Amino acid sequence: MTQPLDDILVLDFSTLLPGPMATLMLAEAGAEVIKLERPGSGEDMRLTEPMIEGRSLGYAILNRGKKSIALDLKAEGAVASLRSLIEKADVIVEQFRPGVMERLGLGYDAVRTLNSKIIYCSITGYGQSGPKRDVAGHDMNYVGDAGVLSLSSGSVDSPTAPFGLIADIGGGTYPAIMNILLALRQRDKTEQGVHLDIAMSEGAFAFAYWAHAKGVIAGEPIENGGDRLTGGRARYRLYSASDGRQVAVGALEQKFWDAFCNVIDLPRHLRDDLADPAATKAEVARRIVVKPSAHWAPLLEAADCCCTIVKTPAEAAADPHFTARDTFGRVVSVGGEQVPALPLPIAPEFRGAVADSRAAPDLGEQNTEFGL
Known part of the structure; x- marks a missing residue:
């Protein structure tokens, strides 16, 4: 090849x-x-x-x-x-x-x-x-x-x-x-x-292009953990389920946020997450934490709203999607x-053949090959 x-x-x-x-x-x-x-x-x-x-x-x-x-x-x-x-x-x-x-x-x-x-x-x-x-x-x-x-x-x-x-x-x-x-x-x-x-x-x-635009060029303050992509908004942050597993909510676009709100039945007056951000985040957290991740996983998958259960490395390696893609x-x-x-x-x-399982070399394994 x-x-x-x-x-x-x-x-x-x-x-x-x-x-x-x-x-x-x-x-x-x-x-x-x-x-x-x-x-x-x-x-x-x-x-x-x-x-x-x-x-x-x-x-x-x-x-x-x-x-x-x-x-x-x-x-x-x-x-x-x-x-x-x-x-x-x-x-x-x-x-x-x-x-x-x-x-x-x-x-x-x-x-x-x-x-x-x-x-x-x-x-x-x-x-x-x-x-x-x-x-x-x-x-x-x-x-x-x-x-x-x-x-x-x-x-x-x-x-x-x-x-x-x-x-x-x-x-x-x-x-x-x-x-x-x-x-x-x-x-x-x-x-x-x-x-x-x-x-x-x-x-x-x-890796923080948006922080360059906002914090360097525009000169606007960026709060630790409080900006749009770091947990500052209810629609883009982590929430804990009752079993301690975390739900990654990435519902930035309005259609995804609306779908997510429907899944957890968030009250209408809290769905504008800019009106009272703290109140919206608190209520989302309160609703998610009462059920285990196994309850939320199929509902969020069906809603297709950019919200998933956070996987461990071992779970990720066993995910059927990554298995299908080899x-x-x-x-x-x-x-x-x-x-x-x-x-x-x-x-x-x-790349080479998938079946290629070449090992890492032993220390100095090729010294003789190169006359050293």
Whole structure:
């Protein structure tokens, strides 16, 4: 089967999540991805739980189908030993703090003297320049600095952590993939490579486009958890049923809101949710909490009003809809077991066979293959 990236070689110096997920997507589209890992323990994700037969599931699902070289980049002659790979590589992905690759002799300027066509992608929290370029951080810090976390961070007494790794994946992985593919397309025209500066904190801004329009451009205040898309309106928020399960009400459009109000028999004088927002929210909550989620689920489904019961990850994976679409049909081998592979937003037409269950590599598994 021909794949879009089956002639692309990627050298992956990244660890943990943003870079490895990006190179996983490249591998799934046919690229040959070679991970460079430190000898002994390998990259940090290999040590994370849960595990099967001593193998990290997190590492396994993020590094499926890649190759691994164990190499101490600080050792004498280490960089020179990579010269032949660098000369024929198409893409390098690295995730160190700014300046680290330069100190190792693997910075962009050094690499492009060996390979002028290299697409060199650097993923960091704050970018290669600016006052915060060297500041340490994780996803929560980046979405906090981007103003996204302030939009829905819980109450003063009970702060709430972000529900997903918005900066890591949305600000790191996806921009990296998008710009690598754009750079490869540009290289087709110019035969020149480029250094891509991916800052996870900057990538997070796009996830709150409406907050940019309202809070930055219009200068209007945005209350924590109190805006149109963060629970401020009765028609777009979470409500608890009597069994503790939550109902996700997303009835923004009037026709959906009317249908939802009919399901719960909301009094007419409260259906204008802008007249007295607190009263409407309180009454909706009071009506939903008296019945279990099993009562509401079929009624809401029949009403087709953008209102659903919140699923656990395990329930979502077993949902007949995702089963019908074969969302979790791919598997990855971990030790002696096969587990569901991570669903990726790549069209099936560009990926390998569903039956392909390639495992993540053992540490240094390909050292001999590449003469190291």
